[in-house]
Amino acid sequence: MSLHKEQQIKIYNTLSGKKETFTPIEPGHIGMYVCGPTVYSNVHLGNVRTFMSFDMVFRYFKHLGYKVRYVRNITDAGHLENDADAGEDKITKKARLESIEPMEVVQRYTVDFHNTLNTFNFLPPSIEPTATGHIIEQIELVKKIIANGFGYEVNGSVYFDVHKFNESYTYGILSKRKLEDLIHNTRALDGQSDKKNPQDFALWKKAEPQHIMRWPSPWSDGFPGWHLECTTMSTKYLGEHFDIHGGGMDLKFPHHECEIAQNEAAVGRSPVNFWMHANMLELNGQRMSKTTGNIINPAELLSGKNDIMSKAYSPSVIRFFIAQSSYRSILDLTNDGLLSSEKGFLRLMDAINALDELKAGTASTFDIAEWQQRCYDAMNDDFNSPILIANLFEAVKYINQLKEGTATLTAEDLELLKSSMHSFCFDILGLENVGITDSSSEKLAGAVELLIELRQQARANKDFALSDKIRDQLAEKGIQLNDSKEGTTFDVK
Incomplete structure (x- = not known):
C-alpha cells in the first residue's frame, strides 16, 4: 500500500523561504541529493547530525511507499582549504603531512565515515558517487559552461564568470545575497589575479608542480573545482531537474x-525544486571548534572517554536526542540533555516492550487511528520529529493505562498501536530497541555505585588508604573509576 497518496507533506524550501506542499516531479518517485563528506579527517558530530536528519527524511519517504533514489557523494578531490579557490587541497595536505598517498587518506576516512554511520543505524544511500570517479563528466560540464559564455580560461585554470552570469540569471537567489553587496564586501586577495573578478569561482584548477592529485584536461593537468563536483554527480544520477537537494546550513553559500x-549556465534551468538545510550542532552553548578545544567526536561520545560528558551514551540515545529538535534548529549538545534523552528513550522502549504482553479488550478507550494520523501530521509538517516524539509519549501514557487495567483496546486497535509504534520509532526515527543495561549489568552497576559511595565516605574521613584500595581493586577487576567535578562514574573494560 502506498501511504504517500494519503499524506500531504510540506517542506521548508530555502529557495522560497517558506513551507511549500511537496509534489514530486514524477509521481511516486523522489530524487534526493545530499552533499557528503570531504574525506580528509574523521567524521564529526555536526556531519552526523546533518546526515541523520536526511536519513530520517529518506526513511519517511520510503515508509510512505515512495521509490526514492537517494544520492550522497564522497568528495575525494578538489576541496580546497578555504572552501573556494585558494589554499591546498585538504586531502593532498593531509597526505603530505603524513607522508602517505592521497588515496590512503581517502580510504581511511571513507571507512571511518561508513563505520560511524553504520553505528548510528543509517540506511545506505541508493548511490554514493565519488568526485574522482566523475572527472570526465566534470570536464564535459566545464566545456558546456565555456561554450555558453559563462566560463573563461586563464593560465590553465577555468573560472566561472559570475558577473556575466548575473546579466541573464540571479546569482544569490538561494542565499538572498546581492552581487553588488558581495562586490562591495570583497577585498582583493593575493593569488586571485587570474580572475576577472574576485567573486568568480574555479571550475578547473591547474595543478602546481607539487600537487599530487591531477588529471589531464583541455586546459591543463589539474583538478575540478569543489562546487562543480556536486552539480555533475547530482544531475548525472537524478537528471537536470530533480526534487530535493540537502546539506548543512554552512553549504548554502557559496557551495x-x-x-x-x-546548472543554469550549462543547461539553462535551476536544478532543484526543494533546497533543504540542516542547522548547526553546538556543544555546551558554543560552536564546536578544534582550536578552542570545545569539541567531541562520535567515538568519544559513544565510549565515554572524554572530559565533557559524565558517561557513555548509546547510538540510539544520541539519535533520539537529535530527533528531539527540528532539523532546522540549532541543537546544543549537553550532558544534561543526553541524560534526559536517555531516560526518555528507556521509557519509550519499556512501553514498546510492554505492548507484547498486553491483552485485547472488548472496547477501545482511545482513538488509535486519530493518534496515528497526528503522528503522520507531525512528519508531514516539514519532518517535525519533536512533535512526533511528543505524540509517541502520549502513546506511552495509553500503554501505561492499559498495563494498569484502567483502559482497554480492541484487538484491532492494539495491533494498530503496536505496528504504529514500531514504524515511527524504528522505521522512521531509526532507533534500535536495545536496553541501556540488562538485569545482570544493572546488578553490577548497583554494586559499583555502593562501592563508589563507600569510597566517597572514606575520602571524606580522610581514609585515603581505603579509598585507593577500593579504586585499585575495582581496576584489577576491569572496572575503572573516573573522578570529575560532577562526581564519579565508571567504565567496564
Missing part, C-alpha cells in the same frame, strides 16, 4: 549557490 549557477 549550493554555485551549484545553481553552474
Whole structure:
C-alpha cells in the first residue's frame, strides 16, 4: 500500500523561504541529493547530525511507499582549504603531512565515515558517487559552461564568470545575497589575479608542480573545482531537474549557490525544486571548534572517554536526542540533555516492550487511528520529529493505562498501536530497541555505585588508604573509576 497518496507533506524550501506542499516531479518517485563528506579527517558530530536528519527524511519517504533514489557523494578531490579557490587541497595536505598517498587518506576516512554511520543505524544511500570517479563528466560540464559564455580560461585554470552570469540569471537567489553587496564586501586577495573578478569561482584548477592529485584536461593537468563536483554527480544520477537537494546550513553559500549557477549556465534551468538545510550542532552553548578545544567526536561520545560528558551514551540515545529538535534548529549538545534523552528513550522502549504482553479488550478507550494520523501530521509538517516524539509519549501514557487495567483496546486497535509504534520509532526515527543495561549489568552497576559511595565516605574521613584500595581493586577487576567535578562514574573494560 502506498501511504504517500494519503499524506500531504510540506517542506521548508530555502529557495522560497517558506513551507511549500511537496509534489514530486514524477509521481511516486523522489530524487534526493545530499552533499557528503570531504574525506580528509574523521567524521564529526555536526556531519552526523546533518546526515541523520536526511536519513530520517529518506526513511519517511520510503515508509510512505515512495521509490526514492537517494544520492550522497564522497568528495575525494578538489576541496580546497578555504572552501573556494585558494589554499591546498585538504586531502593532498593531509597526505603530505603524513607522508602517505592521497588515496590512503581517502580510504581511511571513507571507512571511518561508513563505520560511524553504520553505528548510528543509517540506511545506505541508493548511490554514493565519488568526485574522482566523475572527472570526465566534470570536464564535459566545464566545456558546456565555456561554450555558453559563462566560463573563461586563464593560465590553465577555468573560472566561472559570475558577473556575466548575473546579466541573464540571479546569482544569490538561494542565499538572498546581492552581487553588488558581495562586490562591495570583497577585498582583493593575493593569488586571485587570474580572475576577472574576485567573486568568480574555479571550475578547473591547474595543478602546481607539487600537487599530487591531477588529471589531464583541455586546459591543463589539474583538478575540478569543489562546487562543480556536486552539480555533475547530482544531475548525472537524478537528471537536470530533480526534487530535493540537502546539506548543512554552512553549504548554502557559496557551495549550493554555485551549484545553481553552474546548472543554469550549462543547461539553462535551476536544478532543484526543494533546497533543504540542516542547522548547526553546538556543544555546551558554543560552536564546536578544534582550536578552542570545545569539541567531541562520535567515538568519544559513544565510549565515554572524554572530559565533557559524565558517561557513555548509546547510538540510539544520541539519535533520539537529535530527533528531539527540528532539523532546522540549532541543537546544543549537553550532558544534561543526553541524560534526559536517555531516560526518555528507556521509557519509550519499556512501553514498546510492554505492548507484547498486553491483552485485547472488548472496547477501545482511545482513538488509535486519530493518534496515528497526528503522528503522520507531525512528519508531514516539514519532518517535525519533536512533535512526533511528543505524540509517541502520549502513546506511552495509553500503554501505561492499559498495563494498569484502567483502559482497554480492541484487538484491532492494539495491533494498530503496536505496528504504529514500531514504524515511527524504528522505521522512521531509526532507533534500535536495545536496553541501556540488562538485569545482570544493572546488578553490577548497583554494586559499583555502593562501592563508589563507600569510597566517597572514606575520602571524606580522610581514609585515603581505603579509598585507593577500593579504586585499585575495582581496576584489577576491569572496572575503572573516573573522578570529575560532577562526581564519579565508571567504565567496564
